[in-house]
Amino acid sequence: MATVHLDHLAGRRVFSEHGRSIGYIEEIVAERDGSDLVVIEFHVGIFAALERLSASTIGTALLDFFALRRREGLYRI
Template identity: 70%
Template sequence: MTIVNLEHLAGRRVLSQRGKSIGYIEEIRAEPDGDDFVVTEFHVGVYAAFERLSASAIGVAVLDLFGLRRRGGLYRIPWDKLDISNPARPRLLCPMTELPGMKSAPDLPE
């Protein structure tokens, strides 16, 4: 088990397996596990930033207005698909094609 302080990950650039930047960690999702919390996924990209700043349909409407939800580079990365052993350089452990896009998030309006 890897233990990392969240403040060391938030805002970090995420690299693909090939070393290309895919965006910045904008949000870290966690669930309670007894007395602790366990990270379930990382949200990376422009839409993730809007999601963090605006928990309403207005933020989604703004993204749709500018077509940002339909662009690439908006990812939900499951906890086990991101190597955080070096928190300064988080790196994907899978091809980008395996990552779900933000617009498929079940709790967000389409």
């Protein structure tokens, strides 16, 4: 299994299969697999950045008010 330093991936631009930019890696989701952590998702795009706000009560209220919590523009890769 390869070891990757996640700080080298966060903030990197992601491209579609057609070469268009779809955004930047905003969040990395990992699960424990024995003694390893395995990346299962990258969250990319403008709404991935807004998703980070949902960690707070105020952020969740803002996302709900503007109906942004489940909107297109969040890519899970």
